[in-house]
Amino acid sequence: MKLKGKERKGTSYLGILIALVALCVVLTFASDSFLTASNLLNVSQQISTNFLIAIGMTFIILLGGIDLSVGSIIAVTGLMMGLMMKNWNMPVILSLLLGVAFASAVGLVTGLLITGFELPPFIATLGMMSIARGAAYTITEGQPIYTFPKGFLAITGRYGGIPVFTILIMVVMFAVAAYVLKYTKYGRYIYAIGGNENCAKLSGINVKKIKCIAYVISGFCCGVAAIVLTSRLDSAVPTNADGAELDAIAAVVIGGTSMTGGEGTLVGTIIGTMIIGVVANGLNLLNVPQGAQRMVKGGIIVLAVIVDVIRRKRSQKA
Amino acid sequence: MADQYILKMSDITKRFPGVLALDHVSLRVKKGEVHALLGENGAGKSTLMKILSGAYVKDEGEIEVFSQKSELGNPKAAEDLGISIIYQELNLIPTLTVAENIFLGCYKMSNPVKVNWKAVYQEADRLLEDLGVDVKSTDYIRDLGIAKQQMVEVAKALSKDAKIIIMDEPTAPLTERETKNLFRIVKKLKEEQVSIIYISHRLEEVMEICDRATVMRDGCTIKELDIANVTMDEIIRLMVGRELKEKFPRIEKQIGDEVIRVENLCAGSRVQNVSFSVRAGEVLCVGGLVGAGRTETVRAVFGLDARTDGRIYIDGKECNIRNPKDAISAGIGYVTEDRKGEGLILKLGVGENVTLAALDAFKTGIHLNLSKEKNTVKEYVSKLNIKTPSVYQKVENLSGGNQQKVVLAKWLLSKCRVLILDEPTRGIDVGAKIEVYSLINELAKEGKAILVITSEIPELLGICDRVVVMARGKVSGSLSREEADQESVMTLAVGAEERGKQHEA
Numbered sequence: 001m002k003l004k005g006k007e008r009k010g011t012s013y014l015g016i017l018i019a020l021v022a023l024c025v026v027l028t029f030a031s032d033s034f035l036t037a038s039n040l041l042n043v044s045q046q047i048s049t050n051f052l053i054a055i056g057m058t059f060i061i062l063l064g065g066i067d068l069s070v071g072s073i074i075a076v077t078g079l080m081m082g083l084m085m086k087n088w089n090m091p092v093i094l095s096l097l098l099g100v101a102f103a104s105a106v107g108l109v110t111g112l113l114i115t116g117f118e119l120p121p122f123i124a125t126l127g128m129m130s131i132a133r134g135a136a137y138t139i140t141e142g143q144p145i146y147t148f149p150k151g152f153l154a155i156t157g158r159y160g161g162i163p164v165f166t167i168l169i170m171v172v173m174f175a176v177a178a179y180v181l182k183y184t185k186y187g188r189y190i191y192a193i194g195g196n197e198n199c200a201k202l203s204g205i206n207v208k209k210i211k212c213i214a215y216v217i218s219g220f221c222c223g224v225a226a227i228v229l230t231s232r233l234d235s236a237v238p239t240n241a242d243g244a245e246l247d248a249i250a251a252v253v254i255g256g257t258s259m260t261g262g263e264g265t266l267v268g269t270i271i272g273t274m275i276i277g278v279v280a281n282g283l284n285l286l287n288v289p290q291g292a293q294r295m296v297k298g299g300i301i302v303l304a305v306i307v308d309v310i311r312r313k314r315s316q317k318a
Numbered sequence: 319m320a321d322q323y324i325l326k327m328s329d330i331t332k333r334f335p336g337v338l339a340l341d342h343v344s345l346r347v348k349k350g351e352v353h354a355l356l357g358e359n360g361a362g363k364s365t366l367m368k369i370l371s372g373a374y375v376k377d378e379g380e381i382e383v384f385s386q387k388s389e390l391g392n393p394k395a396a397e398d399l400g401i402s403i404i405y406q407e408l409n410l411i412p413t414l415t416v417a418e419n420i421f422l423g424c425y426k427m428s429n430p431v432k433v434n435w436k437a438v439y440q441e442a443d444r445l446l447e448d449l450g451v452d453v454k455s456t457d458y459i460r461d462l463g464i465a466k467q468q469m470v471e472v473a474k475a476l477s478k479d480a481k482i483i484i485m486d487e488p489t490a491p492l493t494e495r496e497t498k499n500l501f502r503i504v505k506k507l508k509e510e511q512v513s514i515i516y517i518s519h520r521l522e523e524v525m526e527i528c529d530r531a532t533v534m535r536d537g538c539t540i541k542e543l544d545i546a547n548v549t550m551d552e553i554i555r556l557m558v559g560r561e562l563k564e565k566f567p568r569i570e571k572q573i574g575d576e577v578i579r580v581e582n583l584c585a586g587s588r589v590q591n592v593s594f595s596v597r598a599g600e601v602l603c604v605g606g607l608v609g610a611g612r613t614e615t616v617r618a619v620f621g622l623d624a625r626t627d628g629r630i631y632i633d634g635k636e637c638n639i640r641n642p643k644d645a646i647s648a649g650i651g652y653v654t655e656d657r658k659g660e661g662l663i664l665k666l667g668v669g670e671n672v673t674l675a676a677l678d679a680f681k682t683g684i685h686l687n688l689s690k691e692k693n694t695v696k697e698y699v700s701k702l703n704i705k706t707p708s709v710y711q712k713v714e715n716l717s718g719g720n721q722q723k724v725v726l727a728k729w730l731l732s733k734c735r736v737l738i739l740d741e742p743t744r745g746i747d748v749g750a751k752i753e754v755y756s757l758i759n760e761l762a763k764e765g766k767a768i769l770v771i772t773s774e775i776p777e778l779l780g781i782c783d784r785v786v787v788m789a790r791g792k793v794s795g796s797l798s799r800e801e802a803d804q805e806s807v808m809t810l811a812v813g814a815e816e817r818g819k820q821h822e823a
Contacts, residue, residue: 182688183684183685183686183688184684184685184686185677185678185681185684185686186684188670188674188677188686191663191666191670192663192666192670192674195663195664195665195666196659196660196662196663196664196665198659198660199659199660199661199662199663199674200663200674201622201642202620202622202642202652202654202660202661203642203646203674203675203728204641204642204643204645204646204647204675204732205643205674206641206643258665262663262665262666263665
């Protein structure tokens with residue numbers, strides 16, 4: 001049989017990009033307030049948390065793993081930073097650095113559980129999800145922390161109506177992660193391990209190390225997301241980012257990354273977070289009740305995967 | 319006499335997007351014959367067999383089974399007509415027992431709810447006994463080696479009372495003895511008037527076991543033959559469409575100093591006190607039966623399995639190899655027998671596979687120079703004559719022979735000095751095999767030390783400079799190229815095993 005040459009990059013997220021554009025067009029007609037600068041800036045701020053953790057989640061899912069602990073890590077990290085800034089009067093910068101370090105360390109523990117004891121990622125991160133959430137309730141005995149220092153709130157503040165630093169953080173995180181995946185040995189190894197762990201091992205790759213680092217990256221992303229979320233809400237509560245892991249996984253999957261690993265792009269994930277964000281925003285503008293919104297979100301996830309499955313089958317037959 | 323054909327496929331055409339896979343292909347199989355379907359990979363054999371087993375639907379043409387026109391639109395219809403296929407890639411569930419697998423989907427029931435497990439296991443034991451294999455119906459598939467799993471597949475097809483059995487490369491993973499066993503079964507089935515369509519790249523076997531053959535090339539039927547009236551060379555010429563001068567090309571080369579020496583290697587129960595060495599430019603073949611501990615030995619050398627004892631020297635210096643990374647930096651490359659499971663990352667492109675073990679060469683700081691990588695990959699693609707439309711093509715879309723060349727390219731790029739090849743030509747076609755042999759020759763000429771594990775004795779004799787034979791985890795003998803022949807290798811491979819069994823008894 002003859003083979004047709006196909007470039008791997010570029011084609012895989014074209015479909016969802018079209019879907020995103022179509023969605024925006026529909027919403028523009030359905031609601032007068034959708035296509036306005038202030039609304040779109042709102043959307044960008046609303047998706048920021050999911051955007052940041054979905055970056056880490058992309059690494060994990062490309063490896064063939066999963067991280068259910070991200071929402072809980074955000075909550076406990078937010079409270080830790082709150083304690084440091086408010087109760088212990090530590091400098092903002094130091095508190096944030098320690099917070100991100102703490103979140104990364106939690107990721108490292110998860111990674112070590114998965115590689116050291118060979119726990120399935122689902123189980124290890126399910127455990128960590130509960131531990132971190134429990135810790136969030138414990139450290140302040142369930143009490144929220146609010147009215148943060150001005151310097152901290154400035155991170156998500158708007159300047160001329162634009163959430164400059166939030167967008168900057170998102171862009172930098174995306175650019176660095178995209179670079180790592182495409183232009184570093186580490187990124188290539190992520191795809192290799194997700195594609196075929198045995199082959200990766202045989203090619204001299206230290207699989208455990210790569211996996212551990214991925215969970216640290218996911219933890220780091222949670223730390224950054226905790227800063228953005230806590231600052232935007234001006235409150236750290238144990239229930240923050242409840243269920244965030246599901247949104248992040250949904251974004252990655254909608255973005256075309258295979259749940260079995262080895263295939264997918266960060267650009268796809270970003271489009272995925274945008275689709276979820278735009279849908280939520282659009283449904284809000286159209287005054288659709290919360291219950292119905294969740295049903296729509298679930299439907300989109302399932303639909304996206306169905307489309308992906310069909311696409312893959314077609315490309316295999318061709 | 320028209321009725322003597324149990325199966326007639328005429329003018330079968332099948333198109334895939336952009337590809338004409340089958341172009342008016344015909345196949346006629348007589349009752350109770352072993353019919354070989356021959357052709358290089360990509361000739362359309364698999365597509366034709368998938369149509370026959372109902373996995374694909376034909377676009378044009380006619381199929382007659384037992385003189386009745388039939389459409390065979392789905393696997394169930396084919397099965398009901400008595401057509402069974404044993405795929406090259408085994409189709410068993412690892413977590414179930416042998417009996418549960420054999421009768422999967424058609425368990426005998428005591429009543430509408432309860433499975434009659436006793437009957438299922440008894441029937442399975444009977445089938446396995448007929449096959450003469452050392453497998454218990456209560457064994458779990460995951461605990462069986464690939465050869466035994468293959469036998470379970472055969473038993474499964476037999477359990478369906480098939481009148482036409484398609485065997486796709488059934489002997490590829492089998493040893494000589496297991497192959498003989500399979501042939502015994504094939505002959506028995508023939509006596510019972512079962513027809514067998516036999517796909518194999520091993521022409522020696524085809525000559526031995528088959529009555530007639532159909533040769534395919536590039537999606538067309540080339541010729542229908544009586545095996546008794548042709549020679550192997552004629553068949554090869556028909557398959558390849560050109561003359562192949564030598565099946566095992568040889569070149570002039572210098573054999574230099576010792577590169578790798580393994581002393582008293584022990585690893586688990588399958589590798590006991592194994593010692594050998596390979597010199598620069600030398601091709602050392604390791605013969606023996608499947609399960610003799612050959613793969614386990616090289617896995618231990620490569621650091622994949624833990625060594626319990628023994629030393630490994632490269633260029634006279636002892637190397638402490640604890641994992642594949644150590645092995646690669648010591649200059650060892652390992653082409654495994656399981657190409658898809660261990661050798662390649664099917665979802666990734668040709669380029670990413672080729673450079674996987676040598677990414678450091680394209681790195682400045684943390685930055686990978688992708689265009690440099692691409693150029694190097696292109697260079698290796700043309701050097702090894704890998705047929706691929708681009709370096710981005712996913713390797714899962716390449717043929718077996720080209721996939722194997724991708725694996726070879728990976729190790730060449732890693733600048734290894736010792737190259738271990740485990741069954742390097744399994745499941746690849748005649749033309750590609752010769753290319754692999756030529757590559758092995760060239761690499762040896764460049765001064766690499768090459769270790770080849772092969773269960774095909776003609777191949778072993780054809781490419782070796784020296785032979786080591788293993789049996790029951792030990793080296794049972796070493797032969798020079800002059801000393802080695804079919805008999806001496808088999809004696810060492812089997813003899814030691816027989817003696818071992820007597821000692822135990």
